[in-house]
Amino acid sequence: MGVALASRNLFENRTRLVVSVAGVVLAALLILVLDGVLAGATRQVTTFMDNVPFDLVVSQRGVRNLHMTTSFFAESKLREIARIDGVRHADPVLYTTTFLTLRGQRSLAYLIGYEPGRPGGPWAWAGRQVLPTRDGIIVDARIAEDFGGRIGDPVTAGGADLRLEGLAKGTTSILNSIAFMDRDAFESAQGLQGVVSFGLITLDPGADADRVARQIRREIPGVTVLTREEFADSERRVVSDMSTELMQMMNFIGFLVGLAVVALTVYTTTLQKLSEYGILKAIGASNARLVRVVCAQSAISITLGLLGALGIALLLQGALGYFGGRVPMVVTWASVLKVTIGAAAVGSLASLLPIARIARLKPAEVFRR
Amino acid sequence: MSDVERPVLTVRGVTKVFGEGASRVEALRGVDLDVDPGEVVLIMGPSGSGKTTLLSIIGALLKPTAGTVRIGEDEVTVMSEHRLPAVRIRQVGFVFQDFNLLSALTARENVQVVLDFAGVSGSKARQRATELLEGMELGQRLDFLPEKLSGGEKQRVAIARAMANDPALLLCDEPTANLDSRIGHDVVVRLREIADQRGKSVVIVSHDERIKPHADRVLWLDDGVFREMATMAVDPVCGMAIERETAPAHLEVDGETYYFCSRGCMREFQEEHVQKAQRS
Numbered sequence: 001m002g003v004a005l006a007s008r009n010l011f012e013n014r015t016r017l018v019v020s021v022a023g024v025v026l027a028a029l030l031i032l033v034l035d036g037v038l039a040g041a042t043r044q045v046t047t048f049m050d051n052v053p054f055d056l057v058v059s060q061r062g063v064r065n066l067h068m069t070t071s072f073f074a075e076s077k078l079r080e081i082a083r084i085d086g087v088r089h090a091d092p093v094l095y096t097t098t099f100l101t102l103r104g105q106r107s108l109a110y111l112i113g114y115e116p117g118r119p120g121g122p123w124a125w126a127g128r129q130v131l132p133t134r135d136g137i138i139v140d141a142r143i144a145e146d147f148g149g150r151i152g153d154p155v156t157a158g159g160a161d162l163r164l165e166g167l168a169k170g171t172t173s174i175l176n177s178i179a180f181m182d183r184d185a186f187e188s189a190q191g192l193q194g195v196v197s198f199g200l201i202t203l204d205p206g207a208d209a210d211r212v213a214r215q216i217r218r219e220i221p222g223v224t225v226l227t228r229e230e231f232a233d234s235e236r237r238v239v240s241d242m243s244t245e246l247m248q249m250m251n252f253i254g255f256l257v258g259l260a261v262v263a264l265t266v267y268t269t270t271l272q273k274l275s276e277y278g279i280l281k282a283i284g285a286s287n288a289r290l291v292r293v294v295c296a297q298s299a300i301s302i303t304l305g306l307l308g309a310l311g312i313a314l315l316l317q318g319a320l321g322y323f324g325g326r327v328p329m330v331v332t333w334a335s336v337l338k339v340t341i342g343a344a345a346v347g348s349l350a351s352l353l354p355i356a357r358i359a360r361l362k363p364a365e366v367f368r369r
Numbered sequence: 370m371s372d373v374e375r376p377v378l379t380v381r382g383v384t385k386v387f388g389e390g391a392s393r394v395e396a397l398r399g400v401d402l403d404v405d406p407g408e409v410v411l412i413m414g415p416s417g418s419g420k421t422t423l424l425s426i427i428g429a430l431l432k433p434t435a436g437t438v439r440i441g442e443d444e445v446t447v448m449s450e451h452r453l454p455a456v457r458i459r460q461v462g463f464v465f466q467d468f469n470l471l472s473a474l475t476a477r478e479n480v481q482v483v484l485d486f487a488g489v490s491g492s493k494a495r496q497r498a499t500e501l502l503e504g505m506e507l508g509q510r511l512d513f514l515p516e517k518l519s520g521g522e523k524q525r526v527a528i529a530r531a532m533a534n535d536p537a538l539l540l541c542d543e544p545t546a547n548l549d550s551r552i553g554h555d556v557v558v559r560l561r562e563i564a565d566q567r568g569k570s571v572v573i574v575s576h577d578e579r580i581k582p583h584a585d586r587v588l589w590l591d592d593g594v595f596r597e598m599a600t601m602a603v604d605p606v607c608g609m610a611i612e613r614e615t616a617p618a619h620l621e622v623d624g625e626t627y628y629f630c631s632r633g634c635m636r637e638f639q640e641e642h643v644q645k646a647q648r649s
């Protein structure tokens with residue numbers, strides 16, 4: 001009945017209901033969308049780690065991710081690694097960050113030089129699947145489309161004049177896209193010899209990745225060995241490090257907006273109903289009972305608001321996916337949990353003032369008005 | 370002493386002082402009162418005489434400055450603050466001048482909510498609320514919001530609510546003041562029935578003269594003390610209860626003072642008296 005009374009009080013006044021629920025929707029949506037976009041962006045930046053087949057990655061010592069790094073180590077080390085027990089093959093990849101120019105427009109790209117036919121190349125294609133030739137390059141279909149590029153168009157990348165040979169899919173992120181070329185062509189364009197950026201290690205079936213990694217660390221100096229997951233994790237951290245402060249600020253703002261709106265509506269309802277709370281108190285409702293009514297009202301506003309926000313966020317996620325936005329939005333459980341906990345905190349805080357006001361009510365006041 | 374004879378309410382030496390110094394008001398000055406089961410007691414008195422204060426103290430809404438109040442087995446004046454709501458919800462039913470229903474709840478929910486506060490919920494509460502309202506002839510109004518009810522209907526809902534947890538004592542502050550006379554009469558008759566049929570004690574504070582005939586006792590509170598019936602008199606001609614102080618006419622015969630509701634009654638009395646004297 002306490003809950004019924006709370007909901008009746010809330011639903012009695014449409015404006016009050018709309019304002020309080022809309023406030024929560026707004027605040028929760030702000031955070032859910034921001035989280036979702038960030039999660040989507042984070043998922044994109046690890047696209048290389050997530051899709052290229054390998055078990056371990058070997059890099060120059062201390063290099064743990066792709067973004068804003070250079071990694072070079074002697075190719076001879078990779079040959080030694082290939083001989084370690086449990087290693088099926090160790091494939092070299094060259095890597096640099098560069099601008100690629102297509103039809104007069106420039107775009108930031110990770111440029112990968114790989115052995116055609118070996119791990120390190122594109123995993124999904126728009127149109128025909130190809131292997132890069134010595135003067136060819138494969139760029140992301142979305143970049144080509146945005147710039148109006150076609151197969152056969154000239155492309156400059158990493159100091160080489162190349163020809164657009166194929167279109168890869170699913171390599172763009174908020175930071176950049178990935179372009180792929182032949183390793184030898186990469187070497188000569190960059191003037192490199194006998195070095196690799198990363199070694200992509202594929203293990204024998206049933207081989208123990210930890211044991212192999214330990215052995216590489218022990219026997220091959222000057223390199224860092226990471227599992228696919230560790231490699232992806234540190235790439236993700238680049239995004240989260242860049243966005244942590246922004247996110248904290250937005251979370252805080254969302255929290256404040258929600259708090260202000262819910263607190264205000266709960267408080268005004270309470271004030272408006274103060275004499276009725278007085279009546280209930282006189283009749284014999286304990287403070288605890290009345291506190292429950294106030295809390296129930298906050299809880300209802302917040303639950304409705306949360307559900308509304310979640311619904312809208314999921315719709316947005318679907319719409320962005322459907323219309324192929326550049327940055328996908330992914331509503332994660334972690335984000336929903338965080339917003340729910342935040343909302344619960346908002347509800348509790350918002351109830352404090354009204355509760356204090358009701359606690360001060362003297363039951364005998366019911367006869368004086 | 371059997372349960373029936375034991376007073377439901379015992380008030381002893383209740384004093385209430387508000388404020389201090391210049392703003393000190395002695396609202397009650399040593400009030401005693403016993404109310405038996407099934408008794409309807411009407412408390413009258415001039416404005417500011419302490420009627421509402423007394424009712425608040427009886428209903429455990431207010432602590433007296435001195436004195437004791439016992440409701441049934443509970444001496445409420447010595448109880449700690451946090452135990453009082455439980456006493457109020459179970460032992461006392463309140464009926465107010467302006468009904469004091471919750472505007473967002475239907476008639477039935479208004480009754481249910483106090484059942485719920487006493488720990489009765491769900492279909493049981495719903496059924497009890499329905500029965501109580503049907504007893505008040507509100508069976509057709511169960512799901513009406515207060516704004517859709519007439520004044521008399523609202524007060525009947527309030528009485529049903531006051532009865533919800535089957536209290537031994539009903540406290541009513543000016544229950545008819547906001548009702549026209551016919552509806553007010555209906556409300557008083559219902560309170561009388563509750564006393565007669567269910568053995569409830571009913572204490573009514575009112576200025577409404579029309580309640581008097583329905584009360585077992587009429588008490589006159591003046592300046593914080595009961596002036597028992599001493600200040601009240603019965604017109605020897607028409608039998609109406611009147612306040613001595615404000616009686617329109619009085620007459621001293623053989624060392625006794627008689628009070629009258631009107632000069633007409635006094636004249637009638639005089640004529641009769643003269644005839645009697647002539648006969649003897």
Ligand SMILES: Nc1ncnc2c1ncn2[C@@H]1O[C@H](COP(=O)(O)OP(=O)(O)OP(=O)(O)O)[C@@H](O)[C@H]1O
Pocket residue numbers: 387388394395396414415416417418419420421422423
């Ligand atoms: N909370 C309070 N603080 C100070 N004085 C009070 C308070 N409550 C009542 N009084 C005073 O106590 C006296 C009795 O008041 P009370 O309300 O009991 O009178 P009443 O008989 O009910 O009057 P009425 O017939 O007008 O309702 C009055 O002088 C009033 O001003």
Ligand SMILES: [Mg+2]
Pocket residue numbers: 420421422
């Ligand atoms: Mg009064």
